Each structure stands twice: as C-alpha cells, then as structure tokens.
Amino acid sequence: MKIAVTTDSGSGISQQEAKELGITVIPMPFSIDEKTYFEDVNITEDAFYEALKPSATIHTSQPELYTIEEIWQGLLKEYDAIVHIPLTSGLSSTCQSAIMLASDIDEERIQIVDNRKVSFSQKISVLQALKLIDEGKTASEIKELLETNRDDNTIYIGLETLDFLKAGGRLTPAVAAIGSIMKIKPVLTIVEGGHLDTFTRARTKKGIKREIIKALKRDAIEKFNDPEGKDCYFGVAYAGNREEGEVLQMRLLKHFLTVWIILLLLSH
Structure with a gap:
C-alpha cells in the first residue's frame, strides 16, 4: 500500500x-x-x-x-x-x-x-x-x-509563569495569584488519558530542571527497566529560549546516551 x-x-x-x-x-x-x-x-x-x-x-x-x-x-x-x-x-x-x-x-x-x-x-x-x-x-x-503503545512515554513540562495557564482556564485566578506571590514554578505531566496535571513544583529554573531529570531517571528504571536509556528516546522541546533547552539537553546527556532537542512553537 x-x-x-x-x-x-x-x-x-x-x-x-x-x-x-x-x-x-x-x-x-x-x-x-x-x-x-x-x-x-x-x-x-x-x-x-x-x-x-x-x-x-x-x-x-x-x-x-x-x-x-x-x-x-x-x-x-x-x-x-x-x-x-x-x-x-x-x-x-x-x-x-x-x-x-x-x-x-x-x-x-x-x-x-x-x-x-x-x-x-x-x-x-x-x-x-x-x-x-x-x-x-x-x-x-x-x-x-x-x-x-500509547503509554510508552512520559512528558514533563516546566513553566516559568502561571499567566498563560490562568488565561487558558487551566488555573483559577486565585490559585494563579497565590502561585505568583509565592514564586512557584509548576512542573506538569501528561497523565493517563492524555490530560495535563501538576507533577511537582519548584522555585527556580534550576529547580525545574532538577525535578525533570529526577523524574526521568526514575521512569527509566521503574517504568522502562532501562536505567541508561539505551532503548529510549529522550527529547527536549523548548519554548522561546533555545539556550535553556540546550542546558537541559547537556544535563540529560550526563545521565542518558542520546538526547534530541527540537523547536516547538508552544501556542497550545
């Protein structure tokens, strides 16, 4: 065909x-x-x-x-x-x-x-x-x-601001305001069913990267039984700041064999 x-x-x-x-x-x-x-x-x-x-x-x-x-x-x-x-x-x-x-x-x-x-x-x-x-x-x-193979992946998303989650209706204005005051930077994940949910929180961009790497290392071991990621694809998608994406890519390469980086225009 x-x-x-x-x-x-x-x-x-x-x-x-x-x-x-x-x-x-x-x-x-x-x-x-x-x-x-x-x-x-x-x-x-x-x-x-x-x-x-x-x-x-x-x-x-x-x-x-x-x-x-x-x-x-x-x-x-x-x-x-x-x-x-x-x-x-x-x-x-x-x-x-x-x-x-x-x-x-x-x-x-x-x-x-x-x-x-x-x-x-x-x-x-x-x-x-x-x-x-x-x-x-x-x-x-x-x-x-x-x-x-729909469940053969995990995705973690680090956000620097809550403004767009609030504008998109994914956060109430009150929760967004509290988060902004406390300088909380959420790390989101795609849960079963393909929906977006909060995975954890951090207070700095370094903290976001640290939490994502920690989560991926755990998934490689517990979910895929592949500690070094030999049979996994690892990718970094960045939104508006390639340098931040490359920093995360280099940090991931210390733990896994291959990490790709792609451009993603995040309007959604």
Whole structure:
C-alpha cells in the first residue's frame, strides 16, 4: 500500500522538516489580538514570543475541518490510505474532529491514531509510522500498533509563569495569584488519558530542571527497566529560549546516551 502520514503542528515538526520526511503537517491556528495566525506558516517563532505580552489577547483553536478535508482529499488521489497522528485527545478536540471527518470521507482509508501523544512523543509516533510503512504494514495495522503503545512515554513540562495557564482556564485566578506571590514554578505531566496535571513544583529554573531529570531517571528504571536509556528516546522541546533547552539537553546527556532537542512553537 502507498500510505501518507499527516499530523499537526503540535508535534513540533516544522513545515521544512515535513517536506524532508515526506509527510504533511497541518498548522494549528491561534489568534493574537483577534488576528489569526498559523504555526510555522505566517508567523515566526521570534514574532510569536514577542507578542506574548501581558496585554495581548490570545486564543487557540483547532484547524478548520474543510482545511483538513481538502488536504486529505488531495492525498487520497495519490495514496491508498492515510495515517493521521493528531495531538492527544486529552488536550484538544482536534482528534475527535478528525475521527468524525474521517468517518464522513472514508474511515477505512483514513486511520486516526489516538495514542495520547504531544510534542516530542507525537513526533516520535510520526517517525515510527514511517518506519512501519517501510516494513510493509497496512494503515490499520499502524494505527493498532501505535495505539497499543500509547503509554510508552512520559512528558514533563516546566513553566516559568502561571499567566498563560490562568488565561487558558487551566488555573483559577486565585490559585494563579497565590502561585505568583509565592514564586512557584509548576512542573506538569501528561497523565493517563492524555490530560495535563501538576507533577511537582519548584522555585527556580534550576529547580525545574532538577525535578525533570529526577523524574526521568526514575521512569527509566521503574517504568522502562532501562536505567541508561539505551532503548529510549529522550527529547527536549523548548519554548522561546533555545539556550535553556540546550542546558537541559547537556544535563540529560550526563545521565542518558542520546538526547534530541527540537523547536516547538508552544501556542497550545
């Protein structure tokens, strides 16, 4: 079978990298002061973070269904099937919308993978899908294999500010205010079901890195039985400050064999 792979920009895969991989990345839309932008299409990373000032009104949304349909219909003229790997259904309605759209078009030829991935883990799923295509797997087999391994990852997210969690409705204003006063920097994780939850807290950026490394070392031993991470992928996604990402990458390399670093435009 000739199989196409599509995903969204929540994977951190740039449009340029998508071309190199031979896949399609559907950009996630968002608005800043009522002007609509699309990740990695009509706004640069620097411009995005420059716009994140306290007075800015920012809203995120999912791609329009007609945009996805147009992309898929075009691909189905050339390919036998499509494997679509969206942002986890626990954080966005994008996945459920894709499932509904696929059933309207052709649910046999369009396989939606809901394996609860986001960011670097979503990107790894895309790379795994490409490998499975090379191995001769069908689209439905790829979906089944990727979903069977939906819990084979852990994600930890360190935040320097609570402002955007408050703006997005994930924190009440009172909790956000208390956190800001006490200078608390939360470390979040993706829990079972693909939802975002608080893992621990720190008071400094160094403390955030320390807590993330500690958690990854424990997971490598207890969850994956792989203390040195020989059979694991470790990735650092950064938001607006590559230097901080590289610092964490270098610290992780002291504990694990290989650590990748990727750009992720974190509007969601």
